[in-house]
Amino acid sequence: MNYNTNNTSVRLLISCHDQPGIVSAVSTFLHQYKANIVQSDQYSTDPSGGMFFMRVEFEMLDPDFDITMIRTAFTEIGLSFEMDWRMELASRKKKMAIFVSKEDHCLLELLWRWRAGEIDVDIPLVISNHPDLKEQVESYGIPFFHIPVSKATKQQAEQEAIQKLHEHNIDFIVLARYMQILSSDFVGTFPKRIINIHHSFLPAFIGANPYAKAFERGVKLIGATAHYVTDDLDEGPIIEQDVLRVNHRYTTEQLRVAGRNVERIALAKAVTWHINDQIIVHGNKTVVF
Template sequence: MKQLIPHQVKKGEVGRLLVSCVDQPGITMGISRFLNEQGANLSNSEQYVVGDHFFLRVEFRFDDLSENIEELRKEFARIAEPFEMEWRMIPASRKHRMAIFVSKADHCLEDLLWRWRNKELDAEITMVVSNHLDLKPLVEPYGIPYYHIPVTKETREEAARKQAELLQAEKIDTIVLARYMQIIPNWMVKEYKNRMINIHHSFLPAFEGAKPYHRAYDRGVKLVGATAHYVTSELDKGPIIEQDVQRISHLDTVRDIVRIGKDTERLVLARAVRWHLNDRVWVTGNKTIVFSGT
């Protein structure tokens, strides 16, 4: 096996390796031996067996990783093939190019921008896209372009084409729907499969669709929540990344429930986006494996 750098390494750049395959003997040994032979230092490893499938996330340090990543991937492919692995290897220094879609609700957008400014989200937020102008004053101080693309039932397809042109021009790889109250066309959903994150203001699968807080109030539930999930062609049914709930009582009005729910939405969406950006989410079928960490 070709050795890319001398066995003794310096501090090095951080790389991430995610692996999924049918559980079988020798997987971790083969990966560890590979990294050792290439001169990489393993700094963190987490693995799960779910059913008959094995899932692994490894962080390692490797000198000049950015320059050597393609050669390293080529060498690892030889290890992966006998195990029929699905895998990806990414330099941690790579920043996702992210777009945020919004309508009129500001709480999730404002929270994401605040966390981004404070370097909690390791991404380049290259644009905010909205079907309304209401939130433009909120975005402008951050120096992020704000694109107003109105959407009606009659112009939905045309608006989506305009959005797609912007996304492609800026090489966007992650889209966050921060309470964007419009249906995304299936062709765009497929284009950004497992790269488009939505926040839904209920604890799915309860109260899918519109006005979940009002329906929660009418039903008299004692817990309300929020769900962050990848978008699929089925409304509110994509792989769930994160959820949380808050307790309510018969004393809470719809307005109270909305207020409580907004706090939960902010936290749930921020966690899901951060985990996605840090390569901690693996989609398997309509579920996710979320590797622990910040």
């Protein structure tokens, strides 16, 4: 969790090859630039020469600090360690678009947490391939765009969506039970920036109708998986998973109803972590700090 959203709060995320002196260089840099480290997490895949990941949260002591200047100054360290890095102002609200179809539970969970102040984000628009949830979305004061999708119009629909997303300077997209498979083009436009909720415990029950498959297999737990979307269906980096105990009495429909609770909780966690810059994607995995 992260509630340090002062105007002076900054997050630094780093991926690079492991090597001596990284933490020292970073913390000394921050000390020089009058930053107080509030939290620092790191992870090495293999202490004897693997990858190194780090997330530092710091407070600038000078409220009139210039983030651009600090970023520029940090470039040197970034280059010397060949880092992949970014520095984010906690006070800058990300812009999140929500894609939804007909089922409302994941959407409403996000909207409700957003209104309660639990999710600190801007939601400039919701896009749906169905008109059903228009009224509900608009009751939250959020514009709703109905972009129908058929086999014939899919490419055009995606272009229309992309245009809307660009118009609103969207930072990332949440598929809150959006029942369309996005094209490679679309996914490539927002790399590591589309979060999906899959209604099973991946990699079990990949693809359509996981609850029907879970019923057939007679599982004793059902799950949900929030993951970043890549070209491979349901194979993107997993952010969060959760399960729920069920038994032989559950019909497919009852599995579906029970599963909604795991879906919305898992998705809300993943979205919160993404917003708080707590996730680093490496290959097909996530490091969640």
